[in-house]
Amino acid sequence: MKIVSTIAELKAATAEARKQNKIVGLVPTMGALHKGHLSLVNKACSECQFVVVSIFVNPTQFNNPEDLRTYPRTLEADTRLLADNTNADVVFAPTVEEVYPEPDTRQFSFGPLAEVMEGKYRPGHFNGVAQIVSKLFMFVEPDKAFFGEKDFQQLAIIRQMVKDLAMNIEIIPCPIVREDDGLAVSSRNTLLTDEFRAVAPFIQETLRKSVEKMSTMTPQETIEWVCRKINNYGNLEVEYYSIVDGLTLQDIESWDDTDYVVGCITVYAGKVRLIDNITYKY
Numbered sequence: 001m002k003i004v005s006t007i008a009e010l011k012a013a014t015a016e017a018r019k020q021n022k023i024v025g026l027v028p029t030m031g032a033l034h035k036g037h038l039s040l041v042n043k044a045c046s047e048c049q050f051v052v053v054s055i056f057v058n059p060t061q062f063n064n065p066e067d068l069r070t071y072p073r074t075l076e077a078d079t080r081l082l083a084d085n086t087n088a089d090v091v092f093a094p095t096v097e098e099v100y101p102e103p104d105t106r107q108f109s110f111g112p113l114a115e116v117m118e119g120k121y122r123p124g125h126f127n128g129v130a131q132i133v134s135k136l137f138m139f140v141e142p143d144k145a146f147f148g149e150k151d152f153q154q155l156a157i158i159r160q161m162v163k164d165l166a167m168n169i170e171i172i173p174c175p176i177v178r179e180d181d182g183l184a185v186s187s188r189n190t191l192l193t194d195e196f197r198a199v200a201p202f203i204q205e206t207l208r209k210s211v212e213k214m215s216t217m218t219p220q221e222t223i224e225w226v227c228r229k230i231n232n233y234g235n236l237e238v239e240y241y242s243i244v245d246g247l248t249l250q251d252i253e254s255w256d257d258t259d260y261v262v263g264c265i266t267v268y269a270g271k272v273r274l275i276d277n278i279t280y281k282y
């Protein structure tokens, strides 16, 4: 596994792979790798003959400077984990100056898709995600790119970006990986205090139970039920819970509004912001 930090080295490595007609896969990450990332990389390795993993804490997608400052950075452990557990070919770990030699002034517009949920609570976040992911796509020119379904809205935004820019890249969604107690695996879990780590699995437990409420409650009543349950448990604090059409990400009023219904939640466990989701109908 080769570790490179410049775009020139990255391009040289991918050009060589393409010369050999290899299918090139990209797994973009912000590092602090865990078993969720490993599952993305291993899926990429099973579908592609040449896999690039990028590790870059992208400053333009953080709307909270404290979140950017405290985001875990563990490059050495990350590369060891990848070398020991995957067949990734290249790790691209650039500096901020390499990626943004000048400030990125591009403005992406995703319409209603980006105006709800994370887009509403983290202004500018998806513009930053689109800036970095579009750059990575231009650097690597992958045939396929792999993203986790935990960031459900991000996946929808990236699909839209690829469509808008007519990029010839297949976006592969990968299922959420969970700890044994149900907590969605996340780099932020390492920041949880013991007290909050103990109660955090209640988020997924409540979402799962809420599926049983579909026959007796409206989506709005289900939202209220979920928020009440979680807010009354171990100092957890729901930022938002939305039950949406899985394609448009717009709120639904009735379970019959669409065939694809997903619930997306953000919960504060102390200072740590956790996100998760559940599919009600697909």
Ligand code: PAF
Binding pocket: 028, 029, 030, 056, 058, 061, 129, 132, 133, 151, 154
């Ligand atoms: O999901 C993430 O880790 C990041 O948003 C991504 C896609 C790597 C872009 O920085």
